[in-house]
Amino acid sequence: MRKEKNAPKGLLISPIENGTVIDHITAGEALNVLRIIGITGTTQESISVATNVESGKIGFKDIVKIKNRELRKEEVDKIALIAPRASINIIRNYKVWDKKGVEIPSEVIGIVRCPNPGCISNTNEPIHSCFLVQPKGLRCVYCDWLISKDITSHII
């Protein structure tokens, strides 16, 4: 098929030589994924983000590419809360060197803020929030509050 004469050249996101690609993120959650793994505008990594990309597997998806940083499994498992079907690809020399899914951890520490204003975790005490992952949602280990929906809005 002949290419459109005026079509812009280049890819939506260019391949990376080394680093991590997080694929099959639930559409619209890419920025929250970055928040959860602690990558903000002030960190050094070079990052590409694509949102609402068509995917044969899940309809629409988001993709995040992080150059020159290989994320560890325990770092990325935390995103399973909001992107349970995500896959993590470690890239070395433009090739997928390792690929794995994410597993929901048994507890999440310091990622979600307890919505209960009376909870001790919302004070100046030297602790991180801590939730047990249960079938019905996230349960605060301090005050027993259950977050059963809209976990994203409670991410710190």
Added chain:
Amino acid sequence: MRHIISIRDLDRAEIDGILDHAQALQGQEYNSQALKGKLLGLLFFEPSTRTRMSFASAIARLGGQSISMDSVEASSMVKGETLADTIRVVSGYVDAIVLRHPKEGAARLASEFAQVPVINAGDGAGQHPSQTLLDLYTIRQSMPLEGVTVGLLGDLRYGRTAHSLAHALSLYRATLHTISPKGLELPSGLAGELRDTGTEVIEHDDVQEVVRDLDVLYVTRIQRERFPDSASYFKVASSYRVTPELLTGVRDHLVVLHPLPRVNEIDPRVDHLPYARYFEQSANGIPVRMAMLLRVMA
């Protein structure tokens, strides 16, 4: 190291063990020097009469001693010290800590920083396991806990004693009838959780509908501050008042309980009826708290 933070941390066998031990302490001669030389720290960041005094009484009866803060105003809390630091410091002074604090989860936090066992004596709207244990103990004095039919009356939304008791009763396949003013119903999450365990939870608007079917009527205080004005408070409070007239035709073995202090929820005329057990319930705080202290300190 054993802490007692939440009734949820205890399974049925552990609860039965504490209640059996309390019964043994109440019924027989016991070793009044079992905790000789042990020192209990009473850290109460909120007012309390019964809980504080009954823990002090319980340790004294076992040969130990207690020390306590004079008041929150006199503590380092007003200087901005965190609870975590207070707990670390007090851990060095005593052999166990009894904590009451306005924030939910405070006792759990304390257990993370303490070098000694922590007993939760109430954390905000959260847990108060010693109250739940003495509630169960008082019911068990009159009837088996297994399959008991209990009416929970009053503020079931904010009443922590009702929440903990409901959870504990679910371990005994109890049937729960809830009777509360609009807006003060048992939180739907908790009701759902109880139903998931197979517990039958039936809601009522009027206590008259159900009072004759109950083995236990557990009354909690309806707090005035939950209402926009005094008139609406008095209107609701009066319709949830337990009177001798309400108790006509109830089961002979009915037990009326209240964690106290009561305000207007129970007519003083009920005190003279055989159903009234709330003062015994309060006194039961001693053997139950003795059993708890022995569990963590002996």
